[in-house]
Amino acid sequence: xxxxxxxxxxxxxxxxxxxxxxxxxxxxxxxxxxxxxxxxxxxxxxxxxxxxxxxxxxxxxxxxxxxxxxxxxxxxxxxxxxxxxxxxxxxxxxxxxxxxxxxxxxxxxxxxxxxxxxxxxxxxxxxxxxxxxxxxxxxxxxxxxxxxxxxxxxxxxxxxxxxxxxxxxxxxxxxxxxxxxxxxxxxxxxxxxxxxxxxxxxxxxxxxxxxxxxxxxxxxxxxxxxxxxxxxxxxxxxxxxxxxxxxxxxxxxxxxxxxxxxxxxxxxxxxxxxxxxxxxxxxxxxxxxxxxxxxxxxxxxxxxxxxxxxxxxxxxxxxxxxxxxxxxxxxxxxxxxxxxxx
Numbered sequence: 001x002x003x004x005x006x007x008x009x010x011x012x013x014x015x016x017x018x019x020x021x022x023x024x025x026x027x028x029x030x031x032x033x034x035x036x037x038x039x040x041x042x043x044x045x046x047x048x049x050x051x052x053x054x055x056x057x058x059x060x061x062x063x064x065x066x067x068x069x070x071x072x073x074x075x076x077x078x079x080x081x082x083x084x085x086x087x088x089x090x091x092x093x094x095x096x097x098x099x100x101x102x103x104x105x106x107x108x109x110x111x112x113x114x115x116x117x118x119x120x121x122x123x124x125x126x127x128x129x130x131x132x133x134x135x136x137x138x139x140x141x142x143x144x145x146x147x148x149x150x151x152x153x154x155x156x157x158x159x160x161x162x163x164x165x166x167x168x169x170x171x172x173x174x175x176x177x178x179x180x181x182x183x184x185x186x187x188x189x190x191x192x193x194x195x196x197x198x199x200x201x202x203x204x205x206x207x208x209x210x211x212x213x214x215x216x217x218x219x220x221x222x223x224x225x226x227x228x229x230x231x232x233x234x235x236x237x238x239x240x241x242x243x244x245x246x247x248x249x250x251x252x253x254x255x256x257x258x259x260x261x262x263x264x265x266x267x268x269x270x271x272x273x274x275x276x277x278x279x280x281x282x283x284x285x286x287x288x289x290x291x292x293x294x295x296x297x298x299x300x301x302x303x304x305x306x307x308x309x310x311x312x313x314x315x316x317x318x319x320x321x322x323x324x325x326x327x328x329x330x331x332x333x334x335x336x337x338x339x340x341x342x
Contacts, residue, residue: 004065011042013069052094072326267289
């Protein structure tokens with residue numbers, strides 16, 4: 001199948017869908033210059049259409065799968081959660097692309113807060129748009145830990161397909177849309193499906209391996225890691241957690257980090273040992289040195305986020321950390337892609 005990618009970043013989502021066997025990326029739309037450079041290096045023949053708001057989508061080749069993680073800042077707990085009032089709220093632009101191209105399948109990624117912004121009205125609007133365009137929808141939370149990564153990074157994935165599906169639930173519906181208006185629940189279920197204007201909550205299946213199996217996990221990499229080296233909230237900051245590891249730290253002769261791609265085996269990972277060793281086994285490569293001098297290593301974050309070694313090479317460390325902190329784990333996207341194929 002032909003895959004189109006919106007708000008691509010460094011396209012862990014597109015990479016994972018390709019790995020799942022859905023097909024090949026044929027175009028993407030990304031405005032970040034550094035992210036675009038990464039994409040051009042790994043997909044040299046795939047055009048970047050740029051800003052989704054400036055594209056004449058009537059002239060763009062149609063695709064079988066449209067994927068994208070529209071900007072999460074309006075929904076993120078790290079921001080003001082302005083939702084639809086935030087100028088960065090880009091779902092309407094993604095919906096415009098969907099309406100024009102009418103892809104048979106859609107994959108959307110965003111933060112968990114998408115389910116609760118605007119007292120549930122933001123997510124209701126997404127479901128309403130897809131319902132109006134004739135799509136049935138499934139959504140669920142998928143964490144990095146569910147594929148064995150050493151951090152949680154929980155995200156909402158929305159998978160939509162054309163046509164109405166026959167649902168035979170055993171419980172009352174979570175929400176019903178009557179004459180275009182939703183009966184909004186107090187909170188949208190973290191896993192559910194919608195067809196024909198009726199929403200049903202689904203039981204959340206605990207993944208194996210789960211957070212309980214490999215806990216404790218490292219803090220999730222974020223786009224702001226490059227801007228801070230210490231914080232009073234170690235559970236929220238990767239750099240702080242790494243600085244609290246038992247001595248000795250992985251270091252070179254000068255006393256700093258940066259001992260090389262395989263030097264992480266010198267680190268006493270402390271309480272994170274089980275999580276690190278599990279991801280090393282699944283990912284197929286040892287953990288790099290987590291620190292470069294007194295700074296967070298971009299190579300280590302790239303490894304945590306499941307990208308092939310050197311995926312973001314050629315950029316400044318802070319730029320790499322920003323791009324990786326906003327990215328989707330390819331392994332998570334691959335698991336989602338396999339659900340799309342079902």
